Amino acid sequence: xxxxxxxxxxxxxxxxxxxxxxxxxxxxxxxxxxxxxxxxxxxxxxxxxxxxxxxxxxxxxxxxxxxxxxxxxxxxxxxxxx
Numbered sequence: 717x718x719x720x721x722x723x724x725x726x727x728x729x730x731x732x733x734x735x736x737x738x739x740x741x742x743x744x745x746x747x748x749x750x751x752x753x754x755x756x757x758x759x760x761x762x763x764x765x766x767x768x769x770x771x772x773x774x775x776x777x778x779x780x781x782x783x784x785x786x787x788x789x790x791x792x793x794x795x796x797x798x
Contacts, residue, residue: 723748 725733730744737747789795 733747733751734744737744740747742750
């Protein structure tokens with residue numbers, strides 16, 4: 717469902733958004749809706765990773781990283797100084 721939302725923008729921002737929307741071949745409304753969706757997605761992603769990090773066990777992380785693998789590292793994945 718879509719709803720109307722009056723939005724006030726400084727003229728300079730509106731003009732820049734209109735130019736970018738035109739270059740992208742979309743309406744100003746679509747450009748702003750997409751920009752808001754991208755911001756919402758970014759904030760939700762950051763919150764998700766903060767929540768995951770809060771439940772992390774640093775000692776377990778270090779234990780897993782300390783395990784020796786059976787394969788040599790791929791080219792470019794070598795640890796410097798070893």
